[in-house]
Amino acid sequence: MKxxxxxxxxxxxRVEGHGNIRIxxxxxxxxxxxxxxxxxxRFFEAMLVGKRWDNAPWICGRICGICSIGHTLASIRGVxxxxxxxxxxxxxxLRLLLKHMETLQSHVLHLFFLVAPDFLGEASVLPxxxxxxxxVALAAGLKGLANDLCxxxxxxxxxxxxxxxxxxxxxxxxxxxxxxxxxxLEAAEGLKQAAAIFKGFRLPDFVRETEFVSLKGEGEYPFxxxxxxxxxxxTRPEPDYRLMTNEYLVLQSTSKWSKLSRDSFxxxxxxxxxxxxxxxxxxxxxxxxxxxxxxxCHNPYLNNIAQLVECLHVTGDAIRLLDELLGSAWEQPRxxxxxxxxxxxxxxxxxxxxxxHAYEFDEVGRIVSCDCVIPTSQNHANxxxxxxxxxxxxxxxxxxxxxxxxxxxxxxxxxxPCISCSVH
Amino acid sequence: MPDSSSTPKNYLGVPxxxxxxxxxxxxxCEGCQLxxxxxxxxxxxxxxxxxxxxxxxxxxxxxxxxxxxxxxxxVTRSDEVExxxxxxxxxxxLVALGSCACFGGVNQLKNRFPLDWVKREVYGExxxxxxxxxxxxxxxxxxxxxxxxxxxxxxxxxxxxxxxIGKDIAYPDYPVCMECKxxxxxxxxxxxxxxxxxVTRAGCDAWCxxxxxxxxxxxxxxxxANLAQMLAIMDERGFSRETVIDRLECFGGFASQVAALRAAxxxx
Ligand code: SF4
Ligand code: SF4
Ligand SMILES: [Fe+2]
Numbered sequence: 001m002k003x004x005x006x007x008x009x010x011x012x013x014r015v016e017g018h019g020n021i022r023i024x025x026x027x028x029x030x031x032x033x034x035x036x037x038x039x040x041x042r043f044f045e046a047m048l049v050g051k052r053w054d055n056a057p058w059i060c061g062r063i064c065g066i067c068s069i070g071h072t073l074a075s076i077r078g079v080x081x082x083x084x085x086x087x088x089x090x091x092x093x094l095r096l097l098l099k100h101m102e103t104l105q106s107h108v109l110h111l112f113f114l115v116a117p118d119f120l121g122e123a124s125v126l127p128x129x130x131x132x133x134x135x136v137a138l139a140a141g142l143k144g145l146a147n148d149l150c151x152x153x154x155x156x157x158x159x160x161x162x163x164x165x166x167x168x169x170x171x172x173x174x175x176x177x178x179x180x181x182x183x184x185l186e187a188a189e190g191l192k193q194a195a196a197i198f199k200g201f202r203l204p205d206f207v208r209e210t211e212f213v214s215l216k217g218e219g220e221y222p223f224x225x226x227x228x229x230x231x232x233x234x235t236r237p238e239p240d241y242r243l244m245t246n247e248y249l250v251l252q253s254t255s256k257w258s259k260l261s262r263d264s265f266x267x268x269x270x271x272x273x274x275x276x277x278x279x280x281x282x283x284x285x286x287x288x289x290x291x292x293x294x295x296x297c298h299n300p301y302l303n304n305i306a307q308l309v310e311c312l313h314v315t316g317d318a319i320r321l322l323d324e325l326l327g328s329a330w331e332q333p334r335x336x337x338x339x340x341x342x343x344x345x346x347x348x349x350x351x352x353x354x355x356x357h358a359y360e361f362d363e364v365g366r367i368v369s370c371d372c373v374i375p376t377s378q379n380h381a382n383x384x385x386x387x388x389x390x391x392x393x394x395x396x397x398x399x400x401x402x403x404x405x406x407x408x409x410x411x412x413x414x415x416x417p418c419i420s421c422s423v424h
Numbered sequence: 425m426p427d428s429s430s431t432p433k434n435y436l437g438v439p440x441x442x443x444x445x446x447x448x449x450x451x452x453c454e455g456c457q458l459x460x461x462x463x464x465x466x467x468x469x470x471x472x473x474x475x476x477x478x479x480x481x482x483x484x485x486x487x488x489x490x491x492x493x494x495x496x497x498x499v500t501r502s503d504e505v506e507x508x509x510x511x512x513x514x515x516x517x518l519v520a521l522g523s524c525a526c527f528g529g530v531n532q533l534k535n536r537f538p539l540d541w542v543k544r545e546v547y548g549e550x551x552x553x554x555x556x557x558x559x560x561x562x563x564x565x566x567x568x569x570x571x572x573x574x575x576x577x578x579x580x581x582x583x584x585x586x587x588x589i590g591k592d593i594a595y596p597d598y599p600v601c602m603e604c605k606x607x608x609x610x611x612x613x614x615x616x617x618x619x620x621x622x623v624t625r626a627g628c629d630a631w632c633x634x635x636x637x638x639x640x641x642x643x644x645x646x647x648x649a650n651l652a653q654m655l656a657i658m659d660e661r662g663f664s665r666e667t668v669i670d671r672l673e674c675f676g677g678f679a680s681q682v683a684a685l686r687a688a689x690x691x692x
Contacts, residue, residue: 013484016454040451040501041554046545047533055670058640062530062573065455113461113482124483126476129468140467147462155635157462158455158574162635169636249550420454 003028003398007405012412014114014124016066017419021387021408025395033391035384035412037253039423045370053079053165053339053365060357061159063372064421066109068159069102069150070350071357071372071421077225078357079165081239082344083337083365090331091167092224097321098153098163099223099348100314104187105146105157106351107269107307110416111194112139115304118410119201135197142190142311145183149318152176167334178326184319188283191312195287198308203301204407208389210298210382211262212271213244215349221272221279221313223349229275231296232261239345241356245373255422257381258373264381267353268415269306270297284313300386301414307351339365352376352416376422379415386411443588446478446490447521448511450504451531451557452497455574456522457481463577470581473588491516492587494570494580498524498531498557505563512564517587520559520566521580523573523642527676530573531557536673559676568593571643573675576628596626597647600639604630612638618663620671623649623678644677651681665689 005025011018022034044063048056056079061072073095080087087095112135113125122128129136147157152172154160162169215222216229228236228244236244247256259265273280273288274295280288288294291305341363347356353375360368390411394404447457461467461482478486493515499505512518523529534542535556543552560566568587570580586593596602600621604611607630612619619638621630625646632639645651658668669685672678 011480013480013486014482016481040504041546041552042451042500042531042557043534043542043546043554044530046537046542047530049537049545051533052666052670055674059530059533059674062453062455065453065458065574068453068455109461117484123485124479126471126483129471143462155637156631158459161632161637164637249547254552420449420452 003395003400005395005401005404007401007408009405009409012409014117015413015417015419016421017417017423019412019417019419021412023387023391023404023408025391025404028395028398030388030392030395033388034252035380035387037255037380037419037423039254039419041254041423044424045372048367048370051367053083053359053361053367056359056367056370057163057165060372063374063424064418065158066106066418067102067350067352067421069098069154069163070348070355072160072163073099073224074346074348074350074355074357076163076165077346077348078344078359079346080344081346082342082359082361083165083340085166085335085337087167088331088335090325090328091334093321093325094153094168094172095163096223097318097325098150098160100318100321101146101149101153103314103351104311105143105150107311108139108142108146110351111198111304111307112136114416115413116197118406118413138190138193142187142194145180145187149180152180164334166337169333171330171333174326174330177322181319181322184315184322188312188315191308191315194311195290195308198305199291203299203304204410205299206301206390206393206407206411207298208300208386210300211260211265212274212296213260213265213267213378214271214275214354215347217276217279219279221276221317225347228347228354230260230265231271231274234260238347239343241345241347241358241373245356245378247373247377253380255377255380255419258378259381264385265378266300266382267375267378268303269310269351270300270303271353272349273297273306273309280309281313281316283316284309287312300411303414303416307416339363350375352418353378372424374418374422374424376415376417376419379417380422383412383415383417442473442475443492444477444487444490445474445492445494445584446476446486446515447480448478448493448495448507449481450495450497450508450525451500452522452524452529454481454496456496456524459574459577460580463581466581470584473585488514490514492519492584493517494519494521495525495560496521498528498559499563500531500554500557502553502555508560508564517567518560518564519568519570520561521570522575523571523644523675523677525560526569526571527644527679528557528559529675532676532679533673571625571677572628573642576631579627598626599646599649600624600626600628600630600633602626603628604633607634609633612636613657613661618658618661618667618671620654622654622657623651638671640671640674641677642675644675645681
């Protein structure tokens with residue numbers, strides 16, 4: 001059957017920010033497949049110029065409401081690297097614990113509130129409150145735990161208050177912190193139920209060979225700092241991030257695009273799992289295998305499963321961090337900061353992929369220039385190439401408009417794009 | 425929706441009609457909207473009180489028959505002015521949600537520079553459409569402002585509840601210091617940190633000072649804010665005018681005060 005298809009989705013729903021999908025197929029031939037980003041830029045890289053160093057994490061955290069913790073931590077790392085500050089072990093543990101809980105809350109929000117409705121044939125999570133109360137309760141419980149622990153460590157779940165250059169303004173309450181151990185164990189059980197629910201969903205069958213970029217783990221699954229790696233064999237030190245991102249401008253998008261060894265690459269949970277599979281906790285690796293997720297997996301829809309796998313990983317690792325923190329006495333929360341002229345880069349794996357913040361300072365610590373490269377902006381070109389390939393495959397298979405539209409929307413959603421963040 | 429009909433709900437034994445509520449976002453981080461989903465414990469009760477007809481970040485489809493519009497973000501492009509006017513025409517009540525919508529938020533920091541320079545700094549010679557970041561009230565009538573970056577979810581829920589049951593909305597007119605002292609915090613000035621608590625509108629329960637982080641004034645000025653007195657404290661404690669201005673101008677709520685300080689002191 002030769003299909004005609006004309007799809008135009010303006011302001012795709014259940015994603016963060018504003019993007020449009022256009023697909024046109026005539027007589028079985030793909031005419032156009034377009035992933036357009038129309039978000040308004042906010043110009044964070046300009047507004048920071050002339051501001052003192054302490055403004056950077058506070059303002060740059062506001063790039064994104066979903067991963068504000070990740071932005072704040074990347075910004076802090078950029079400043080600390082410029083000033084030659086090495087955080088204490090206690091600070092490193094607390095930051096990673098905070099990071100883990102952001103990963104958990106963001107992945108759960110995406111999987112249950114944004115993705116699951118597609119598989120359950122609903123427009124949103126709201127009808128599920130009636131029809132599948134146990135699913136909604138499970139998601140709310142996991143997200144609630146992650147957010148509560150973010151409050152305890154970071155002072156606030158969104159735009160954290162305690163995270164500063166040099167460490168923390170204030171440390172968590174030990175008694176309350178230890179109370180989270182039981183809730184984390186419970187969450188690990190909850191995630192097994194979540195896995196059972198996702199096993200009931202049929203993920204679309206679509207594969208396109210892709211280059212994957214992430215931090216390179218050394219001894220542990222990587223989240224904060226370290227060298228950069230691609231599945232095509234490129235490795236670079238953290239300060240050379242620009243050789244990894246190669247940003248350029250295109251007319252169809254207010255976000256910049258990126259490329260490395262090919263026309264595009266992907267970052268995110270699937271890239272991390274692909275590049276650092278053997279560093280996952282055993283139970284997480286096992287879960288990945290149960291879903292057929294083994295490296296190198298080239299099905300972008302499996303980013304959803306990679307997120308589920310990471311949920312299990314970070315929950316287990318959070319228990320380890322909690323035990324280490326509770327097993328040692330509190331040291332001072334923050335180090336003295338002495339600004340110096342120079343440049344610093346912070347690379348952090350946030351829920352949607354690797355994020356870079358880079359700053360150049362003058363001798364009193366004022367920002368001379370600033371550069372932020374966002375995971376979703378690195379993914380846009382790859383989304384475009386996937387969309388083209390998916391539309392072509394769908395045309396060949398003779399699928400109808402509605403099915404193509406559903407698959408296309410689910411494809412973009414699988415990347416969990418954070419569009420306003422990508423434009424910043 | 426849990427229930428698409430406007431079944432009357434009871435509040436203190438009095439039936440109330442569930443109003444149709446829509447969320448919209450202009451230039452923003454979407455954090456204020458997200459605060460609504462972030463309130464796991466009370467989200468369901470809130471959903472019982474209102475009928476959400478549009479929330480793009482969380483749901484597909486949606487109706488245009490909303491009565492209350494909660495608009496997040498600032499206006500930074502002409503198409504956003506058009507969207508805002510359409511929302512205004514439909515909504516009985518237009519609520520500015522968060523500091524971006526109320527004052528321009530962090531986005532207005534770019535207004536310190538010529539627009540041409542701002543565009544070139546980020547996009548080089550590539551064409552890009554943008555305007556200075558402005559609050560909603562520069563373009564349409566705003567019925568209610570909910571302050572904060574981010575907004576405090578308890579406050580949003582309380583205000584929406586008051587709206588639904590027709591109660592007057594009361595804002596505190598005193599500064600954050602009152603809440604901070606009531607919470608028994610050690611004052612940040614005693615710890616050697618600057619804080620805008622003396623001049624910033626309360627209502628956040630001293631969110632930042634409770635975590636030993638100085639206030640940056642995200643909620644704008646308190647009704648009886650005494651800026652001169654706060655400047656005297658800052659001077660006495662050795663904080664530079666630059667430090668004070670960085671904080672005062674961060675979210676746009678103190679725009680006139682900052683302009684006056686700059687004019688007086690020749691600061692950048
Ligand atoms: S006020 Fe703050 S939290 Fe709300 S949208 Fe603006 S930047 Fe985000
Ligand atoms: S910490 Fe800030 S808000 Fe609290 S009393 Fe001191 S100046 Fe006021
Ligand atoms: Fe950027």
